[in-house]
Amino acid sequence: MQKTFLGPQLRRLRQERGETQGAMAKALGISPSYVNLLENNERSVSVAVLLRLFETYGVDWRSIEKDDSAAILSDLRAALQDPLFTDRRPDLTQLRAAMVHAPDLVSAFLRLHRAQGAAMDRLSALTDSESLPSPEAAVHLAFRRHRNHFPALEEAAERFWTPPPRDEVYTALKTRLREMHGVTTRLARVEEMPATLRSYDEARREIQLSEALDHPNRAFQLVHMCALLGHRDLLDSLTSGVAGAAVQARLRVELANYFAAAVLMPYAAFLAEARATKYDFDHLATRFGVSFEQACHRATTLQREGAQGVPFFFLRIDKGGNVTKRFNATEFPLAEYGGACPRLDVHTSFRTPGRIVPQYVEMPDGSRFFTFSRTVDRPTWARHAQDNRLAVAMGCASEHAGAVGYAEALSLSAPVTQIGINCRICPRQGCDQRAHQAMIQTEPVDAHRRGATRFDV
Incomplete structure (x- = not known):
């Protein structure tokens, strides 16, 4: 059984009620010293204490047990890669101590750093926008807070239906929408829906799907609509704490996508197949009747307690x-602003369409990851819209590489590429791929020397 540590949450609960450690200890029937150990994460919380917390304070222990420390630590490490902190960058021990003893300070620091990054980006673009993260950045943060896993959506997906034979999924979805929601589905010609893949006419109770969509994406769009029409209350509850109509709308779309993936790729079956094939995503896409990109995205959500898959990051460019x-x-620190590091092979995958490109990379703090990249094609409407191609990258900490079949193409002694988050904050001054000078880098260039780039001082 996994140990449960609730230090910061327990301290916040006590302080909100204006209690001393002694008062809380008396209320819970434990010693003050034990409360102190619990608050400092030096002892795990027993089931008996969790139950007494519920009985005494009326707090559901499942709500305070939620642990997003891994995501917070990753965000903290990413923020501290800023060149501003080069001379006095806290080590991992100090960061963990700050999270335990000063969680509100850590949260305030991260909010301030994000606001600073947003302000710099907007100044660079010469806009007058407020220093607020974009809807996409806010959605990314919301998913990070949930460790990219939403149990309520997983449970709703498991109750959705008994999956029909794979070749009957599309028909079954159209029947379900018609019988449960009074909504019909029509395949529309490209010229009827220019630059549109799906449209819902609420007055006519009709979903229109573009003929440009392939079969897997037609099914995916119908399950997405099932989420929007049949699970409004659930989506409302998951978006209610998010500020801003634009962010709520964007988050609602991504949560409906999450639900669609969970329906088409049931958790237990998908995890078992992924482990059996060492995460062969072409095979997984074929087995579950989805696209390569959808299978990759689903793999990042396999974070159920006691049944976790390889923790991946997903990047599409x-x-x-x-x-x-x-x-x-x-814990890979994806950039919140700007593009991805140009030394990531996700960029070079465009040279070899449809082929997996594996790579070992190392961040400036020494952490290493295994990544693999591949191009994916988007729907094509007409002759002039050919080569509408993107690339996706998946990655995991190097210690998980043995569970991923794509790593077999590289030996453990394979070259490791040194990368950064992105050029704006990367400290690797001599990088031959640097696009612009890092923030806070004030040293003037040497007029008598030409380095790897014009930014090399």
């Missing part, structure tokens, strides 16, 4: 290097 989607169940 376009041919210009812009990050168009990102999800993270690892």
Whole structure:
């Protein structure tokens, strides 16, 4: 049984009620010294104490047990890669201590750093926007807070249906929408829906799907609509704590996508097949009737307590290097702003369409990851829209590489590529792929020397 540590949550619970450690100890029937050990995460919380917390304070222990420390630690380490902290960067022990003893300070620091990053990006773009994260960045943060896993959506997906034979899924979904929601489905010609893949006409109770969608994506879009129409209350509850209509709408779409993936790729079956095939995503896509990208995305959500898959991060870029989607169940510090590091082979995968490109990488703090990349094709409407291609990268900490078949193409002694988060904050000054000078780098260039780039001082 996994040990449960609730130090910061327990301290916050006590302080909100204005109690001393002695008062809480008396209320729970334990010693003050034990309360102190619990608050400092030096002891795990027993089931008996969790039950007394519920009885005494009326707090559901499952709500305070939620542990997002891994995501917070990853975000903290990423923020501290900023060149501003080069000379006095706290070590891992100090960061963990800060999370235990000053969680509110850590939270405030991360909010301030994100606001600073957003402000710098907006200043660079010469806009007058407020220093708030974009809806995409806010959604990424919301998923990180849940460790990229939503038990309520998983449970709803498991109750959705008894999966029909795979070749009958699309028909079964159309029947379900018609019988349960009074909604019909129509396949529309491309010229009827220019630059649109799915449209819902609420007045006519009709879903229109573009003929440009392939079969797996037609099924995915119908399950997405089942989530929007049949699980409004659940989606409302998951988006209620998010500020801003734009962010709520974006989050609602991503949660409906999560539900669709959970329905088409049931948790237990998908995890078992992934482990059996060492995460062969072409095989997984074929077995579950989904796309390669959808199978990759689903793998990042396998974080159920007691039945966890390899913790992956997921990154999707376009041919210009812009990050168009990102999800993270690892400590890999994905950039919140700007593009991905140009030394990641996800960029070079465009040279070999459809082929897996494996790579070992090392972050500036010494942490190592195994990554693999591949291009994916988007729906094509017409002749002039050919080569509408993106690339996806998946990665995990190097210690998990043995569970991933794609790593077999590389030996443990394979070269390791040194990368950063992105050029804006990367401390690798001599990198031959640097696109612009890092923030806070104030040393002037040497006019008598030409380094690897024009930014090399």
